[in-house]
Amino acid sequence: MNRFFLLICFFMLSINALASSEYKEKLLPKFASTIYDRDGHIIGFFYKGKFRIYASYKEIPENLIRAVITAEDERFFEHKGIDPLGILRAAVTDISKGKVVQGGSTITQQLAKMVYLSPKRTVERKLKELALARELEEKLTKKEILELYLNYVYLSNGAYGVKAAAWVLFGVSDLKQLTLAQCALLAGIIRGPEYYNPFKHPVRAKKRRDFILKKMLKAGYISRKEYEKAINEPLTPLEKPNKPKTAGYELDLVKFEIARKGLVPYNSIFTSGYRIKTTIDEEIQKFAQEILSKYDQKYSEIHKLEDLQCAGMAINKKGEVLFVVGGKDYKTSKFNRAFQVLRPIGSTAKPMTYLTAFQNGWSPLDFVPNEPLEIPTGQIDNETGEEKIWKPENYSGKFTPFIQVREALIHSVNVATIYLALNFPQKIRKNMIAFELIKKDSPFDLSYVLGSFPANLYRIIRAYSAIQDNGILKEPYVVTEIRSKNGKIIYKGYPTIKPVSDPFSIQLIRSILQDVVKEGTAKRISYLTKWFDVAGKTGTTNDWRDTYFTGFTTSFIMSIWFGRDSYETMWKGATGGGVAAPPWAEIAKELCSKYGCEQFEPPYEEIVKNYPLPTHFPEEEMKEAYYDELINSLGEKADKAKIQ
Structure with a gap:
């Protein structure tokens, strides 16, 4: 009887406690959500009122x-x-x-x-x-x-x-x-x-x-x-009140991801007191902003520009966003150019063409024409009544009868890239869709191989993540966990990956992108290769309106952009290698210092040693000469057929 009475009492007390807790919850006011970086440090708050x-x-x-x-x-x-x-x-x-x-x-x-x-x-x-x-x-x-x-x-x-x-x-x-x-x-x-x-x-x-x-x-x-x-203790260690940060380029990305993926009802982030953990490295975030703003000011003063802007973004091998910079100063412009704008990406897109070639049996040692090219556009000129003809130019203004495939990418040669693309334009389009640079319903023409289509740093980094990691594409993400105000897990973030290419073709591309840094259009930052492996591609759009450098190490993928919101020319001669690559290198050193950067696997030397033998020659005499030289270098008396 006593035991039964005690059970009843315990049951009644439990009901009262539950009712009390529910009543308390109803009386609680609205709370700010707290945003943390990857190390658990508070980087901001979302609240209204x-x-x-x-x-x-x-x-x-x-x-x-x-x-x-x-x-x-x-x-x-x-x-x-x-x-x-x-x-x-x-x-x-x-x-x-x-x-x-x-x-x-x-x-x-x-x-x-x-x-x-x-x-x-x-x-x-x-x-x-x-x-x-x-x-x-x-x-x-x-x-x-x-x-x-x-x-x-x-x-x-x-x-x-x-x-x-x-x-x-x-x-x-x-x-x-x-x-x-x-x-x-x-x-x-x-x-x-x-x-x-x-x-x-x-x-x-x-x-x-x-x-x-x-x-x-x-x-x-x-x-x-x-x-x-x-x-005897001072009133406070602070000189002035600690004003809660409610916005910034990295915080805007957090809001964007929550809204786009529907992680929680969007308006609730301002009232429910969530604890939102992110992938952001706030130390690197501040450092990257400082470096990009410094270069922006430097370029602006030299070239007397008032509206020059910059942007940058980096992810690690998992796809976690380490930093995002959307402009030179958030206070003066909240527009996030890393993911809220679409602009042509120039030669940043060229690796898609070369990757397609390698997937289809081409070798970096093959040769393609590099002579002037005229392509009918199918469009009529209103003034002349004649069909418009596209005459692509090389940046140097020079042409050659032919050029080796690897050299064409190392030095970002436009016309040679188009000649190569003419062999498989629809396959290039499929690759651009697979790498999520363009959408399935996007139009496509040959100018796309030179990056005439619009994209942004978010899309570029996503595509290059597959080049960094043997054909495995990662979706950049910034939110790793959302907890209720009481600590209950509501959402858990995780990497989203998909295979988009065979590893060997990717390794061929990666080795050439290493050469881009060592001796090509990004050789200005070749000094980095003394300490760790670096691969990347420069990008410059028509009339020097946009400059990009997108590169990667074993630890991260990062893309940097400079341009003007007015979409006018920055200055004559502004290139990705000269404008975007130098600040990229400074930020890369800081990232590598913190996260470590090593040698790619397989290493560069092994990939180059195993390049497939060339099979594409503009002239038969070249083919004869090439194989004669190859036989002599091997020190063998084997016939050409065996080598082929």
């Missing part, structure tokens, strides 16, 4: 609880929401003044006022406050009341709730890190948030803090030693 960060009761240190009770309601754990002694004391003061001056409110009454009532002091409001306080005490535990109270209360400098205040006033993200003195200061501010503002009125704030510390000592909450240490 009041800045609050949710703190559960278990997060709140005992010293803070004791300080608040000492400052606001010494008999909190003894009364039932209304303290007759406090009311009597307040009434005497009010009668002597002839108006309502001192509330004498308990913490529960203050909570009732914050949740339900206006701050206006009237007898009618006071009666409502008393009734609501009794209701709160009936439906909530003392701990729940304290939790609500400490999440609602205003603590100066735009901070609501103790966790937001700890961040704004002290730069502390974990309440357990608060010192005793800081707990006492927070408790003291409650009585007059602006009057005791430690940044505006430090003398008043310290006097109030020390008064509360003395009361805590007298109440036996702290020892004499703790008291002495606390009163």
